[in-house]
Amino acid sequence: MARFLAFLLTSAVLAPAARAASPLPVHLRDTGLYAPGRGEEIATDVLPFTPQYALWSDGAEKRRWIRLPRGTQIDARDPDRWVFPVGTRLWKEFTLGRRLETRMLERTRDGWRFAAYVWTEDGSDAVLAPPTGVSVPIPSGGRWAIPGTGDCRACHEGQPNPVLGFTALQLSSDRDPGAPHAPTAHAEVHLEDLLQRGLLRGLPSSLRSTPPRIATDSADERAALGYLNVNCGICHNRHGPLAGIGLDLLQNLSEGQASVERTQASAVAVRALRPVGGAEVRLVPGQPEHSVLFRRMGARDPLDQMPPLGTQRPDPEALALVERWIHSLSNRRTP
Amino acid sequence: MTHKPMLIAVLSMSSLALAAPGASQSAQVKRGEYLVSFGGCHDCHTPKKMGPQGPELDTTRLLAGHPEEMPVTPAPTLQGPWMAATVGTMTAWSGPWGISYTANLTPDRETGLGAWSEQNFVDTMRTGRHMGRGRPILPPMPWQMVGKLTDQDLKAVFAYLRTLPAVKNRVPQPLPPAASTASAEPAPPK
Numbered sequence: 001m002a003r004f005l006a007f008l009l010t011s012a013v014l015a016p017a018a019r020a021a022s023p024l025p026v027h028l029r030d031t032g033l034y035a036p037g038r039g040e041e042i043a044t045d046v047l048p049f050t051p052q053y054a055l056w057s058d059g060a061e062k063r064r065w066i067r068l069p070r071g072t073q074i075d076a077r078d079p080d081r082w083v084f085p086v087g088t089r090l091w092k093e094f095t096l097g098r099r100l101e102t103r104m105l106e107r108t109r110d111g112w113r114f115a116a117y118v119w120t121e122d123g124s125d126a127v128l129a130p131p132t133g134v135s136v137p138i139p140s141g142g143r144w145a146i147p148g149t150g151d152c153r154a155c156h157e158g159q160p161n162p163v164l165g166f167t168a169l170q171l172s173s174d175r176d177p178g179a180p181h182a183p184t185a186h187a188e189v190h191l192e193d194l195l196q197r198g199l200l201r202g203l204p205s206s207l208r209s210t211p212p213r214i215a216t217d218s219a220d221e222r223a224a225l226g227y228l229n230v231n232c233g234i235c236h237n238r239h240g241p242l243a244g245i246g247l248d249l250l251q252n253l254s255e256g257q258a259s260v261e262r263t264q265a266s267a268v269a270v271r272a273l274r275p276v277g278g279a280e281v282r283l284v285p286g287q288p289e290h291s292v293l294f295r296r297m298g299a300r301d302p303l304d305q306m307p308p309l310g311t312q313r314p315d316p317e318a319l320a321l322v323e324r325w326i327h328s329l330s331n332r333r334t335p
Numbered sequence: 336m337t338h339k340p341m342l343i344a345v346l347s348m349s350s351l352a353l354a355a356p357g358a359s360q361s362a363q364v365k366r367g368e369y370l371v372s373f374g375g376c377h378d379c380h381t382p383k384k385m386g387p388q389g390p391e392l393d394t395t396r397l398l399a400g401h402p403e404e405m406p407v408t409p410a411p412t413l414q415g416p417w418m419a420a421t422v423g424t425m426t427a428w429s430g431p432w433g434i435s436y437t438a439n440l441t442p443d444r445e446t447g448l449g450a451w452s453e454q455n456f457v458d459t460m461r462t463g464r465h466m467g468r469g470r471p472i473l474p475p476m477p478w479q480m481v482g483k484l485t486d487q488d489l490k491a492v493f494a495y496l497r498t499l500p501a502v503k504n505r506v507p508q509p510l511p512p513a514a515s516t517a518s519a520e521p522a523p524p525k
Contacts, residue, residue, distance in 0.1 A: 154468045244450040
Protein backbone atom coordinates (compact mmCIF):
# COMPACT_ATOMS: atom_id res chain seq x y z
CA MET A 1 0.00 0.00 0.00
CA ALA A 2 2.83 2.39 0.88
CA ARG A 3 4.38 1.77 -2.52
CA PHE A 4 1.05 2.40 -4.21
CA LEU A 5 0.59 5.68 -2.40
CA ALA A 6 4.15 6.69 -3.19
CA PHE A 7 3.44 6.03 -6.86
CA LEU A 8 0.33 8.16 -6.73
CA LEU A 9 2.16 10.96 -4.99
CA THR A 10 5.07 10.90 -7.41
CA SER A 11 2.76 10.83 -10.40
CA ALA A 12 0.75 13.68 -9.05
CA VAL A 13 3.81 15.84 -8.48
CA LEU A 14 5.02 15.16 -12.00
CA ALA A 15 1.58 15.73 -13.49
CA PRO A 16 1.57 18.10 -16.45
CA ALA A 17 -2.10 18.83 -15.86
CA ALA A 18 -1.58 21.46 -13.20
CA ARG A 19 -2.39 24.45 -15.35
CA ALA A 20 -3.24 26.67 -12.43
CA ALA A 21 -0.63 28.53 -10.44
CA SER A 22 -0.85 26.45 -7.28
CA PRO A 23 -0.50 22.67 -7.33
CA LEU A 24 -3.48 20.53 -6.48
CA PRO A 25 -3.60 19.35 -2.88
CA VAL A 26 -2.26 15.81 -2.54
CA HIS A 27 -4.91 14.83 0.03
CA LEU A 28 -8.65 15.33 -0.29
CA ARG A 29 -8.75 16.54 3.30
CA ASP A 30 -6.78 19.61 2.18
CA THR A 31 -9.19 20.67 -0.56
CA GLY A 32 -11.68 22.44 1.68
CA LEU A 33 -14.40 19.81 1.57
CA TYR A 34 -14.10 18.94 5.25
CA ALA A 35 -14.03 21.18 8.29
CA PRO A 36 -10.40 21.57 9.41
CA GLY A 37 -9.49 19.19 12.22
CA ARG A 38 -12.95 17.62 12.34
CA GLY A 39 -12.47 14.41 10.36
CA GLU A 40 -15.03 14.02 7.61
CA GLU A 41 -17.44 16.64 8.86
CA ILE A 42 -18.40 18.72 5.84
CA ALA A 43 -17.20 22.31 6.05
CA THR A 44 -19.86 24.88 6.88
CA ASP A 45 -19.36 26.80 3.63
CA VAL A 46 -19.82 23.66 1.53
CA LEU A 47 -23.31 23.01 0.15
CA PRO A 48 -24.62 19.51 -0.72
CA PHE A 49 -26.76 19.18 -3.84
CA THR A 50 -28.36 16.50 -5.99
CA PRO A 51 -29.11 16.93 -9.70
CA GLN A 52 -32.48 15.62 -10.82
CA TYR A 53 -31.02 13.77 -13.81
CA ALA A 54 -28.13 11.50 -12.87
CA LEU A 55 -25.13 10.44 -14.88
CA TRP A 56 -25.10 6.63 -14.91
CA SER A 57 -22.01 5.25 -13.18
CA ASP A 58 -22.79 1.54 -12.98
CA GLY A 59 -25.06 2.04 -10.01
CA ALA A 60 -22.51 3.80 -7.81
CA GLU A 61 -23.98 5.95 -5.05
CA LYS A 62 -22.90 9.56 -5.28
CA ARG A 63 -22.73 12.56 -3.01
CA ARG A 64 -22.03 16.01 -4.38
CA TRP A 65 -21.04 19.35 -2.92
CA ILE A 66 -20.19 22.87 -4.06
CA ARG A 67 -18.34 25.74 -2.42
CA LEU A 68 -18.19 29.29 -3.71
CA PRO A 69 -15.60 31.75 -2.43
CA ARG A 70 -17.06 33.88 0.34
CA GLY A 71 -19.07 36.82 -0.98
CA THR A 72 -19.20 35.63 -4.60
CA GLN A 73 -22.14 34.69 -6.80
CA ILE A 74 -22.87 32.61 -9.87
CA ASP A 75 -23.75 34.65 -12.93
CA ALA A 76 -27.04 32.97 -13.90
CA ARG A 77 -28.18 35.31 -16.68
CA ASP A 78 -27.85 32.56 -19.30
CA PRO A 79 -29.86 29.62 -17.90
CA ASP A 80 -27.88 27.19 -20.03
CA ARG A 81 -24.46 28.52 -19.21
CA TRP A 82 -23.89 29.64 -15.68
CA VAL A 83 -20.61 31.42 -15.04
CA PHE A 84 -18.95 30.41 -11.79
CA PRO A 85 -16.58 32.68 -9.87
CA VAL A 86 -12.87 31.91 -9.76
CA GLY A 87 -12.22 29.68 -6.78
CA THR A 88 -15.44 27.65 -7.11
CA ARG A 89 -14.95 24.01 -6.18
CA LEU A 90 -17.29 21.05 -6.70
CA TRP A 91 -16.84 17.52 -5.39
CA LYS A 92 -18.46 14.19 -6.24
CA GLU A 93 -17.95 11.08 -4.13
CA PHE A 94 -18.45 7.60 -5.63
CA THR A 95 -19.36 4.57 -3.52
CA LEU A 96 -19.81 1.05 -4.86
CA GLY A 97 -19.44 -1.38 -2.00
CA ARG A 98 -16.95 1.03 -0.47
CA ARG A 99 -15.90 4.59 -1.10
CA LEU A 100 -13.82 4.51 -4.27
CA GLU A 101 -13.02 8.06 -5.27
CA THR A 102 -13.94 11.71 -4.88
CA ARG A 103 -13.60 13.93 -7.94
CA MET A 104 -13.08 17.66 -7.78
CA LEU A 105 -13.60 20.48 -10.27
CA GLU A 106 -12.04 23.82 -9.60
CA ARG A 107 -12.46 27.10 -11.45
CA THR A 108 -9.06 28.80 -11.62
CA ARG A 109 -8.01 32.00 -13.34
CA ASP A 110 -6.85 29.86 -16.27
CA GLY A 111 -10.08 27.88 -16.56
CA TRP A 112 -11.36 24.67 -15.01
CA ARG A 113 -9.10 21.97 -13.70
CA PHE A 114 -9.97 18.41 -12.78
CA ALA A 115 -8.75 16.04 -10.11
CA ALA A 116 -9.68 12.66 -8.67
CA TYR A 117 -8.82 11.48 -5.18
CA VAL A 118 -8.52 7.72 -4.61
CA TRP A 119 -9.80 6.35 -1.32
CA THR A 120 -7.63 3.79 0.43
CA GLU A 121 -9.35 0.45 0.91
CA ASP A 122 -9.75 1.09 4.63
CA GLY A 123 -11.38 4.46 3.89
CA SER A 124 -8.92 6.41 6.01
CA ASP A 125 -7.49 8.68 3.31
CA ALA A 126 -8.03 9.85 -0.26
CA VAL A 127 -4.97 10.70 -2.35
CA LEU A 128 -4.66 12.57 -5.65
CA ALA A 129 -4.77 10.14 -8.61
CA PRO A 130 -2.21 10.28 -11.41
CA PRO A 131 -3.25 12.36 -14.43
CA THR A 132 -3.43 9.23 -16.56
CA GLY A 133 -6.08 7.68 -14.30
CA VAL A 134 -5.91 4.44 -12.35
CA SER A 135 -8.16 1.47 -11.60
CA VAL A 136 -9.01 0.10 -8.18
CA PRO A 137 -10.73 -3.13 -7.08
CA ILE A 138 -14.45 -3.18 -6.33
CA PRO A 139 -15.53 -5.30 -3.33
CA SER A 140 -18.10 -7.18 -5.41
CA GLY A 141 -15.47 -8.05 -8.03
CA GLY A 142 -13.99 -6.33 -11.05
CA ARG A 143 -12.26 -2.98 -11.10
CA TRP A 144 -13.34 0.64 -11.07
CA ALA A 145 -11.73 3.00 -13.57
CA ILE A 146 -10.81 6.36 -12.11
CA PRO A 147 -10.55 8.77 -15.02
CA GLY A 148 -7.45 10.57 -16.13
CA THR A 149 -7.60 14.28 -16.76
CA GLY A 150 -7.99 13.63 -20.50
CA ASP A 151 -11.15 11.62 -19.85
CA CYS A 152 -12.41 14.33 -17.49
CA ARG A 153 -12.01 16.89 -20.24
CA ALA A 154 -13.64 14.61 -22.83
CA CYS A 155 -16.94 14.79 -20.93
CA HIS A 156 -16.76 18.16 -19.20
CA GLU A 157 -15.49 20.15 -22.16
CA GLY A 158 -17.85 18.73 -24.79
CA GLN A 159 -20.15 21.75 -24.56
CA PRO A 160 -19.93 25.31 -23.26
CA ASN A 161 -20.78 24.55 -19.62
CA PRO A 162 -18.18 22.33 -17.88
CA VAL A 163 -20.31 21.99 -14.73
CA LEU A 164 -22.82 19.31 -15.65
CA GLY A 165 -24.75 18.63 -12.45
CA PHE A 166 -25.19 22.15 -11.08
CA THR A 167 -27.43 23.88 -13.60
CA ALA A 168 -30.80 25.59 -13.66
CA LEU A 169 -32.47 22.48 -15.06
CA GLN A 170 -30.72 20.07 -12.71
CA LEU A 171 -31.65 22.12 -9.65
CA SER A 172 -35.21 22.97 -10.61
CA SER A 173 -37.77 22.45 -7.86
CA ASP A 174 -40.06 20.99 -10.54
CA ARG A 175 -38.33 17.63 -10.11
CA ASP A 176 -38.97 14.97 -12.71
CA PRO A 177 -40.57 11.98 -10.93
CA GLY A 178 -39.81 9.78 -13.93
CA ALA A 179 -36.07 10.44 -13.97
CA PRO A 180 -34.12 7.17 -13.70
CA HIS A 181 -32.59 6.69 -10.26
CA ALA A 182 -34.43 9.77 -9.01
CA PRO A 183 -33.09 10.59 -5.55
CA THR A 184 -35.56 10.37 -2.72
CA ALA A 185 -33.87 11.01 0.59
CA HIS A 186 -31.05 13.38 -0.32
CA ALA A 187 -31.00 16.93 0.89
CA GLU A 188 -31.93 18.86 -2.22
CA VAL A 189 -30.97 22.40 -3.03
CA HIS A 190 -33.31 24.15 -5.44
CA LEU A 191 -32.98 27.36 -7.40
CA GLU A 192 -35.10 29.09 -4.78
CA ASP A 193 -32.65 28.05 -2.05
CA LEU A 194 -29.73 29.42 -4.02
CA LEU A 195 -31.56 32.71 -4.53
CA GLN A 196 -32.36 32.98 -0.84
CA ARG A 197 -28.73 32.32 0.02
CA GLY A 198 -27.69 35.07 -2.37
CA LEU A 199 -25.59 32.72 -4.50
CA LEU A 200 -27.21 33.55 -7.86
CA ARG A 201 -27.42 36.81 -9.72
CA GLY A 202 -29.23 37.62 -12.93
CA LEU A 203 -31.47 34.55 -12.96
CA PRO A 204 -34.16 35.33 -15.57
CA SER A 205 -37.44 36.33 -13.95
CA SER A 206 -39.27 33.65 -15.95
CA LEU A 207 -37.32 30.98 -14.08
CA ARG A 208 -38.12 32.62 -10.76
CA SER A 209 -41.86 32.44 -11.40
CA THR A 210 -41.90 29.05 -13.14
CA PRO A 211 -39.30 26.43 -12.21
CA PRO A 212 -37.62 25.16 -15.39
CA ARG A 213 -38.47 21.82 -16.97
CA ILE A 214 -38.01 20.14 -20.33
CA ALA A 215 -40.75 21.42 -22.60
CA THR A 216 -42.82 18.39 -23.47
CA ASP A 217 -46.22 17.10 -22.35
CA SER A 218 -45.13 13.45 -22.41
CA ALA A 219 -43.86 12.16 -19.06
CA ASP A 220 -41.70 9.50 -20.71
CA GLU A 221 -40.26 11.95 -23.20
CA ARG A 222 -39.47 14.43 -20.46
CA ALA A 223 -37.62 11.81 -18.44
CA ALA A 224 -35.90 10.29 -21.47
CA LEU A 225 -34.68 13.64 -22.79
CA GLY A 226 -33.53 14.61 -19.30
CA TYR A 227 -31.52 11.42 -19.05
CA LEU A 228 -30.09 11.75 -22.56
CA ASN A 229 -29.31 15.40 -21.88
CA VAL A 230 -26.84 14.59 -19.13
CA ASN A 231 -25.60 11.18 -20.27
CA CYS A 232 -25.25 11.91 -24.00
CA GLY A 233 -25.89 15.59 -24.71
CA ILE A 234 -22.73 16.65 -22.95
CA CYS A 235 -20.88 15.45 -26.06
CA HIS A 236 -23.66 15.16 -28.63
CA ASN A 237 -24.72 18.75 -29.11
CA ARG A 238 -24.38 21.51 -31.67
CA HIS A 239 -21.88 23.61 -29.73
CA GLY A 240 -18.94 21.35 -28.94
CA PRO A 241 -16.28 19.36 -30.79
CA LEU A 242 -18.78 16.73 -31.97
CA ALA A 243 -21.16 19.22 -33.57
CA GLY A 244 -20.22 17.86 -37.00
CA ILE A 245 -22.00 14.60 -36.24
CA GLY A 246 -25.29 16.47 -36.26
CA LEU A 247 -26.84 14.75 -33.24
CA ASP A 248 -28.13 17.20 -30.63
CA LEU A 249 -29.30 15.66 -27.36
CA LEU A 250 -28.58 18.72 -25.23
CA GLN A 251 -31.63 20.53 -23.88
CA ASN A 252 -31.42 24.31 -23.78
CA LEU A 253 -33.85 25.95 -21.38
CA SER A 254 -33.61 29.25 -23.19
CA GLU A 255 -35.12 27.67 -26.29
CA GLY A 256 -38.01 25.80 -24.70
CA GLN A 257 -39.89 23.48 -27.02
CA ALA A 258 -37.60 24.30 -29.94
CA SER A 259 -34.84 22.44 -28.12
CA VAL A 260 -36.97 19.31 -27.83
CA GLU A 261 -37.91 19.55 -31.49
CA ARG A 262 -34.29 19.97 -32.55
CA THR A 263 -33.35 16.83 -30.64
CA GLN A 264 -36.06 14.89 -32.44
CA ALA A 265 -35.10 16.35 -35.82
CA SER A 266 -31.47 15.35 -35.31
CA ALA A 267 -32.30 11.77 -34.34
CA VAL A 268 -35.68 10.51 -35.51
CA ALA A 269 -35.41 8.82 -38.91
CA VAL A 270 -31.87 10.15 -39.34
CA ARG A 271 -29.28 7.72 -40.64
CA ALA A 272 -26.43 7.12 -38.20
CA LEU A 273 -22.89 7.71 -39.35
CA ARG A 274 -22.06 4.20 -38.18
CA PRO A 275 -24.52 1.28 -38.14
CA VAL A 276 -24.60 -1.05 -35.16
CA GLY A 277 -25.70 -4.67 -35.35
CA GLY A 278 -27.99 -4.14 -38.34
CA ALA A 279 -29.48 -0.90 -36.97
CA GLU A 280 -28.72 2.03 -39.27
CA VAL A 281 -31.00 4.84 -38.09
CA ARG A 282 -30.56 6.83 -34.89
CA LEU A 283 -34.17 6.53 -33.77
CA VAL A 284 -36.85 4.47 -35.50
CA PRO A 285 -40.26 5.26 -33.93
CA GLY A 286 -41.75 2.11 -32.47
CA GLN A 287 -38.62 0.05 -33.09
CA PRO A 288 -36.02 0.28 -30.33
CA GLU A 289 -34.06 -2.70 -31.65
CA HIS A 290 -33.58 -0.90 -34.97
CA SER A 291 -32.56 2.34 -33.27
CA VAL A 292 -28.82 2.92 -33.08
CA LEU A 293 -29.20 5.14 -30.02
CA PHE A 294 -30.95 2.39 -28.05
CA ARG A 295 -28.57 -0.31 -29.26
CA ARG A 296 -25.48 1.63 -28.32
CA MET A 297 -26.91 2.51 -24.90
CA GLY A 298 -27.27 -1.21 -24.27
CA ALA A 299 -23.86 -2.18 -25.68
CA ARG A 300 -20.76 -2.53 -23.55
CA ASP A 301 -18.44 -3.81 -26.25
CA PRO A 302 -15.90 -0.97 -26.23
CA LEU A 303 -16.39 -0.53 -29.97
CA ASP A 304 -20.12 0.15 -29.70
CA GLN A 305 -20.88 1.25 -26.18
CA MET A 306 -22.31 4.62 -25.31
CA PRO A 307 -21.26 6.49 -23.35
CA PRO A 308 -17.74 5.35 -24.22
CA LEU A 309 -16.38 6.37 -20.82
CA GLY A 310 -17.26 5.91 -17.18
CA THR A 311 -19.41 2.78 -17.37
CA GLN A 312 -18.92 -0.94 -17.79
CA ARG A 313 -22.51 -2.13 -17.67
CA PRO A 314 -25.74 -0.81 -19.16
CA ASP A 315 -28.36 1.09 -17.19
CA PRO A 316 -31.46 -1.16 -17.17
CA GLU A 317 -33.79 1.51 -15.79
CA ALA A 318 -32.76 4.00 -18.48
CA LEU A 319 -33.01 1.39 -21.22
CA ALA A 320 -36.58 0.59 -20.16
CA LEU A 321 -37.44 4.30 -20.19
CA VAL A 322 -35.89 4.99 -23.60
CA GLU A 323 -37.54 1.87 -24.99
CA ARG A 324 -40.96 3.19 -23.87
CA TRP A 325 -40.16 6.58 -25.34
CA ILE A 326 -39.16 5.15 -28.72
CA HIS A 327 -42.39 3.15 -28.81
CA SER A 328 -44.35 6.28 -27.98
CA LEU A 329 -42.80 8.16 -30.88
CA SER A 330 -44.70 6.00 -33.34
CA ASN A 331 -47.97 7.35 -32.01
CA ARG A 332 -47.04 10.99 -32.29
CA ARG A 333 -46.44 13.39 -35.08
CA THR A 334 -42.85 14.30 -35.71
CA PRO A 335 -41.96 17.98 -35.87
CA MET B 336 10.52 58.31 -63.66
CA THR B 337 12.10 58.35 -60.28
CA HIS B 338 8.86 57.08 -58.73
CA LYS B 339 8.63 54.05 -60.98
CA PRO B 340 10.88 51.66 -59.00
CA MET B 341 9.06 52.55 -55.79
CA LEU B 342 5.67 51.99 -57.43
CA ILE B 343 6.79 48.57 -58.64
CA ALA B 344 8.07 47.74 -55.18
CA VAL B 345 4.77 48.75 -53.58
CA LEU B 346 2.79 46.73 -56.11
CA SER B 347 5.03 43.74 -55.56
CA MET B 348 4.59 43.97 -51.80
CA SER B 349 0.82 44.26 -52.27
CA SER B 350 0.83 41.15 -54.42
CA LEU B 351 2.79 39.29 -51.80
CA ALA B 352 0.40 40.43 -49.10
CA LEU B 353 -2.60 39.31 -51.12
CA ALA B 354 -1.00 35.96 -51.93
CA ALA B 355 0.07 35.26 -48.38
CA PRO B 356 -3.01 33.40 -47.02
CA GLY B 357 -3.22 31.08 -50.02
CA ALA B 358 0.51 30.49 -50.00
CA SER B 359 0.39 29.74 -46.32
CA GLN B 360 -2.46 27.28 -46.81
CA SER B 361 -0.62 25.63 -49.67
CA ALA B 362 2.50 25.33 -47.54
CA GLN B 363 0.42 23.74 -44.79
CA VAL B 364 -1.04 21.20 -47.22
CA LYS B 365 2.40 20.39 -48.60
CA ARG B 366 3.71 19.94 -45.09
CA GLY B 367 0.81 17.61 -44.39
CA GLU B 368 1.46 15.61 -47.52
CA TYR B 369 5.11 15.30 -46.54
CA LEU B 370 4.22 14.08 -43.04
CA VAL B 371 1.65 11.60 -44.37
CA SER B 372 4.16 10.15 -46.83
CA PHE B 373 7.01 9.94 -44.37
CA GLY B 374 4.78 8.83 -41.51
CA GLY B 375 3.73 5.68 -43.31
CA CYS B 376 0.01 6.45 -43.38
CA HIS B 377 -0.29 4.91 -46.85
CA ASP B 378 1.13 1.64 -45.55
CA CYS B 379 -2.22 0.73 -44.08
CA HIS B 380 -4.76 3.33 -45.21
CA THR B 381 -4.17 3.05 -48.98
CA PRO B 382 -5.00 -0.38 -50.48
CA LYS B 383 -2.20 -2.10 -52.39
CA LYS B 384 -2.43 -3.80 -55.73
CA MET B 385 0.14 -6.11 -57.24
CA GLY B 386 2.42 -4.49 -59.78
CA PRO B 387 5.50 -5.64 -61.68
CA GLN B 388 7.70 -4.70 -58.73
CA GLY B 389 5.36 -6.18 -56.12
CA PRO B 390 2.65 -4.44 -54.04
CA GLU B 391 2.10 -0.80 -54.95
CA LEU B 392 -0.38 1.86 -53.88
CA ASP B 393 -3.79 1.85 -55.57
CA THR B 394 -3.74 5.53 -56.44
CA THR B 395 -7.46 5.53 -57.24
CA ARG B 396 -8.15 4.94 -53.55
CA LEU B 397 -5.55 7.07 -51.82
CA LEU B 398 -6.04 6.81 -48.05
CA ALA B 399 -9.57 5.48 -48.56
CA GLY B 400 -9.07 2.60 -46.12
CA HIS B 401 -10.06 -1.03 -46.41
CA PRO B 402 -12.20 -1.58 -49.54
CA GLU B 403 -15.73 -2.42 -48.43
CA GLU B 404 -16.28 -4.81 -51.33
CA MET B 405 -13.24 -6.92 -50.50
CA PRO B 406 -14.23 -10.19 -48.83
CA VAL B 407 -12.23 -11.06 -45.76
CA THR B 408 -12.24 -14.64 -44.55
CA PRO B 409 -11.61 -15.51 -40.89
CA ALA B 410 -8.03 -14.81 -39.89
CA PRO B 411 -5.62 -17.71 -39.42
CA THR B 412 -4.89 -18.87 -35.92
CA LEU B 413 -1.40 -17.77 -35.08
CA GLN B 414 0.85 -19.82 -32.85
CA GLY B 415 4.13 -19.42 -31.01
CA PRO B 416 5.61 -15.95 -31.21
CA TRP B 417 3.35 -14.86 -34.12
CA MET B 418 0.91 -12.21 -33.05
CA ALA B 419 -0.56 -10.40 -36.06
CA ALA B 420 -1.57 -11.11 -39.64
CA THR B 421 -2.62 -8.89 -42.52
CA VAL B 422 -4.17 -9.23 -45.95
CA GLY B 423 -2.54 -8.38 -49.27
CA THR B 424 -3.95 -4.86 -49.34
CA MET B 425 -2.55 -4.33 -45.82
CA THR B 426 -5.90 -2.78 -44.92
CA ALA B 427 -7.21 -5.52 -42.61
CA TRP B 428 -5.27 -6.71 -39.59
CA SER B 429 -5.80 -9.55 -37.19
CA GLY B 430 -4.33 -9.89 -33.72
CA PRO B 431 -5.25 -10.31 -30.08
CA TRP B 432 -7.62 -7.35 -30.46
CA GLY B 433 -9.69 -9.06 -33.16
CA ILE B 434 -9.82 -7.80 -36.74
CA SER B 435 -9.42 -4.12 -37.46
CA TYR B 436 -9.95 -2.42 -40.79
CA THR B 437 -8.11 0.75 -41.68
CA ALA B 438 -10.24 3.87 -41.77
CA ASN B 439 -11.32 5.91 -44.76
CA LEU B 440 -9.41 9.18 -44.31
CA THR B 441 -10.86 10.93 -47.35
CA PRO B 442 -13.35 13.79 -46.89
CA ASP B 443 -16.46 11.76 -47.75
CA ARG B 444 -19.06 12.81 -45.17
CA GLU B 445 -20.87 9.47 -44.92
CA THR B 446 -17.93 7.10 -44.86
CA GLY B 447 -14.77 9.16 -44.33
CA LEU B 448 -13.68 12.13 -42.27
CA GLY B 449 -16.05 14.60 -43.93
CA ALA B 450 -17.95 15.24 -40.67
CA TRP B 451 -14.76 15.71 -38.68
CA SER B 452 -13.34 19.05 -37.65
CA GLU B 453 -9.66 19.82 -37.39
CA GLN B 454 -10.03 19.67 -33.60
CA ASN B 455 -11.67 16.23 -33.80
CA PHE B 456 -8.62 14.96 -35.68
CA VAL B 457 -6.13 16.48 -33.25
CA ASP B 458 -8.11 15.16 -30.27
CA THR B 459 -8.19 11.68 -31.80
CA MET B 460 -4.45 11.50 -32.24
CA ARG B 461 -3.89 12.83 -28.74
CA THR B 462 -6.30 10.50 -26.93
CA GLY B 463 -6.52 7.36 -29.05
CA ARG B 464 -10.30 7.72 -29.11
CA HIS B 465 -12.51 8.46 -32.10
CA MET B 466 -12.99 12.22 -32.27
CA GLY B 467 -11.22 12.39 -28.93
CA ARG B 468 -14.26 11.03 -27.11
CA GLY B 469 -15.60 7.87 -28.75
CA ARG B 470 -14.44 4.29 -29.05
CA PRO B 471 -10.78 3.36 -28.65
CA ILE B 472 -8.70 3.22 -31.81
CA LEU B 473 -7.44 -0.29 -32.42
CA PRO B 474 -3.99 -1.64 -33.31
CA PRO B 475 -1.97 -1.44 -35.38
CA MET B 476 -2.73 2.30 -35.66
CA PRO B 477 0.26 3.96 -33.95
CA TRP B 478 -1.72 6.91 -32.58
CA GLN B 479 0.63 7.11 -29.59
CA MET B 480 3.48 8.04 -31.93
CA VAL B 481 1.45 10.21 -34.30
CA GLY B 482 0.12 11.99 -31.24
CA LYS B 483 3.64 13.21 -30.51
CA LEU B 484 3.40 15.60 -33.45
CA THR B 485 2.89 19.26 -32.69
CA ASP B 486 -0.56 20.80 -33.07
CA GLN B 487 0.78 22.58 -36.13
CA ASP B 488 1.86 19.33 -37.77
CA LEU B 489 -1.34 17.48 -36.90
CA LYS B 490 -3.33 20.33 -38.40
CA ALA B 491 -1.16 20.15 -41.50
CA VAL B 492 -1.91 16.44 -41.85
CA PHE B 493 -5.63 17.16 -41.56
CA ALA B 494 -5.39 19.99 -44.07
CA TYR B 495 -3.78 17.61 -46.56
CA LEU B 496 -6.41 14.91 -45.94
CA ARG B 497 -9.06 17.52 -46.73
CA THR B 498 -7.61 17.93 -50.23
CA LEU B 499 -7.97 14.26 -51.16
CA PRO B 500 -10.70 13.18 -53.55
CA ALA B 501 -13.65 11.97 -51.46
CA VAL B 502 -14.03 8.23 -51.86
CA LYS B 503 -17.32 6.65 -50.80
CA ASN B 504 -16.12 3.54 -49.06
CA ARG B 505 -17.82 2.27 -45.91
CA VAL B 506 -15.11 0.37 -44.08
CA PRO B 507 -16.42 -2.70 -42.20
CA GLN B 508 -16.77 -2.56 -38.45
CA PRO B 509 -13.99 -4.22 -36.45
CA LEU B 510 -14.59 -7.70 -35.11
CA PRO B 511 -13.91 -8.84 -31.56
CA PRO B 512 -11.38 -11.65 -31.04
CA ALA B 513 -13.89 -14.49 -30.68
CA ALA B 514 -15.52 -13.80 -34.03
CA SER B 515 -12.39 -13.01 -35.97
CA THR B 516 -10.20 -16.09 -35.77
CA ALA B 517 -10.58 -19.34 -37.66
CA SER B 518 -10.82 -22.33 -35.39
CA ALA B 519 -7.61 -24.34 -35.09
CA GLU B 520 -9.70 -27.48 -34.82
CA PRO B 521 -10.80 -29.23 -38.01
CA ALA B 522 -14.46 -28.88 -38.83
CA PRO B 523 -16.57 -31.75 -37.49
CA PRO B 524 -17.68 -34.29 -40.09
CA LYS B 525 -21.15 -33.68 -41.47
